[in-house]
Amino acid sequence: MSNSERVDLFVIGGGINGAGIARDAAGRGLSVILCEKDDLAQGTSSRSGKLVHGGLRYLEYYEFRLVREALIEREVLLNAAPHIIWPMRFVLPHSPDDRPAWLVRLGLFFYDHLGGRKKLPGTRNLDLRCSPEGAPIKDQYPRGFEYSDCWVDDARLVVLNAMDAAQRGAQVLTRTACVSARREAGGWRIELRNTRNGTDQVVFARALVNAAGPWVADIIERVAGARSTRKVRLVKGSHIVTPKFWDGPHSYLVQNHDKRVIFINPYEGDKALIGTTDVPWEGAPESVAIDEAEIDYLLAAVNRYFKQPLRREDVVQTFSGVRPLYDDGKGNPSAVTRDYVFDLDTNGGAPLLNVFGGKITTFRKLSEHAMQNLRPTFPDMGQDWTASATLPGGEIDEADVPQFIARLQREYLWLPRDLMRHYARTYGARTAQVINSANSLADLGRQFGPNLYEAEVRYLMEHEWAETAQDILTRRTKHGLHINAEQTAAFDGWFNGLDRKSA
Structure with a gap:
């Protein structure tokens, strides 16, 4: 320039x-x-709840225009980037101590019909005493609901x-x-x-x-x-990551005593992403961090509903973000x-x-x-x-993602299934550019972790503005969740050395 x-x-x-x-x-x-x-x-934008959703709780604040727009956008975005956005079913155990069942049903009815839903399945009632989704839920919550939203790699x-x-x-x-x-x-x-x-x-x-x-x-x-x-009104939202403590691909949405709702989502296969909080923030946005009170709050919300209690030592990672909300004068951060x-x-x-x-x-x-x-x-x-319009890598049919992965597997017989799935779910139709001319695992270069090879790192540096180890481990990918401290240090050392040579 x-x-x-x-x-x-x-x-x-x-x-x-x-x-x-x-x-x-x-x-x-x-x-x-x-x-x-x-x-x-x-x-x-990298510290959200990683959902493309209508915002079920926004209906309580009469945000019908916003919810309708968001519900319509769910399927627009699902079509644009099906490799990083996919449908997810959410189980909502009902607590009569918080919102009455009729209000929840009414909200879910609007959720099903307000946005012209076409692809995603609708709401259904659940008997948590006999459905598999109810297996990890305490017996005092026999009733639940299930509805659809989408996951996204933000x-x-x-x-x-x-x-x-x-x-x-x-x-x-x-x-x-x-x-x-x-x-x-x-x-x-x-x-x-x-x-x-x-x-x-x-x-x-x-x-x-x-x-x-x-x-x-x-x-x-x-x-x-x-x-x-x-x-603008700054509100801190924090999440915790723990080992996944239930079977199945579904998520949970639980109501807390303060009327807030907490998402408990499958994350990176074997982990759970739990959040979020709503705390007024007055400091510098770049210095935001979770505090122990927020961790306790999220753990308490989960432990209220689930049979298997989570403890402080189960928390393997945390992150916080500052939401820049338009200040509409509402006192409660959740109502803004x-x-x-x-x-x-x-x-x-x-x-x-x-x-x-x-x-x-x-x-x-x-x-x-x-x-x-x-x-x-x-x-x-x-x-x-x-x-x-599709986004880069999204030039595949949303319904055909499993078939797309199967086709890649036939084309690259030498690639392990987990590695192929990682490439397909991260890069979609651009997977071939990541693999490039490789014909074996050795051709992918140095291995730094379970699915992290040098070929992917070089692709991210060349095509996606990745300049630091953290750009790669926490934002372009989530490899940082799957490698230990020793592997992280080895990758940092190699990457920083590569940067110095490049400079």
Whole structure:
């Protein structure tokens, strides 16, 4: 990139909203640059509950528009990236101490019919005393419900949007901070700083999008020198990871005494992902971390319903994220809207579009609406297009994923089944690019863990902006959950040495 490049649109923020907007804009024929001060999805977008869901509990707060949009988007996204998004059944043991059964049934009826469900199976009642789903549940909860939502690899969803944007002509600049943005000559003069080497660059753009998530207010005030009447409310959500303690592929959703619901989902085969909390956060977003009270809260919610108690020592990993919710004035963090709001600032001419709120499930529609807001600036840009488009690797039929894996297995007879499944579920139709010209396990290069080989690492460095060991172990993949401390140290040493040689 030259020091005085001119583009149509500049996007700040490499989370799901920024990557989605960059992709949408590039697909409309606009010249686009996306900058992210850290790694793609390093903040909130890799620390979600990893669900594409309508948001059953949002119905209690009368968020019908949001729930309907999210329910419709479930199947849109399922079609776009079936390798990283797949259906999941959720079992809801009923506790009469919390919500009455009629209210739960009513909510599930709306859930089934509000979004024009086509692919996913509907709700059913369960007798937990005799159904296999009820086996791990305490006898005092004999009644339950089952409904559908979807699982998603959240960080990979961000990366796939960035990849698609780049393939459509956008420039994606990771480890690049926006240090200043000022209106000049009918556009924006934007100063960037490469956080790897400290070099500065200048870009001129006709419009600026602020999709910085928890840092949205900082970009408005400090970087752009602007103001907004809208505010963001930061809420911490924490998760714990434990060994999986039930049989079957289904998830559980339990109601806690404070009316919050806790998801207990299968995770990476042999583990469980449990969350989330809702705690007001006032510190720096990058310093967010779980506290012991949150761990106790999540363990207590699980132990209220399940026969096998979880203990503190069962927690093998934790992570926390800061949700940048639009501040609608609600006192209870759980009641604050998960909807998104735009603030279009055209004072001084060149538009600044600030994005408040949003959730993983509705990112595509948010991106589409963002571009519709900018149409007066770009009247000749293309029309809406993402509703029927696949994401990189998603060029397979959702119903055919098992058959796709079986076809790959026949083509690569030398690949172990677990490794093939990992490649297929992570890279989909691009699996052949990861394997490249390899004809044996030895051809994949050095092995660092059960399914982590050098060929995959090099693919991620070349095609997915992976620059550090953690980019690979925790965001591009979840290998970090499957390798021990010694293997992690060996990988770190090899990778850092490789970086130094490359530099």
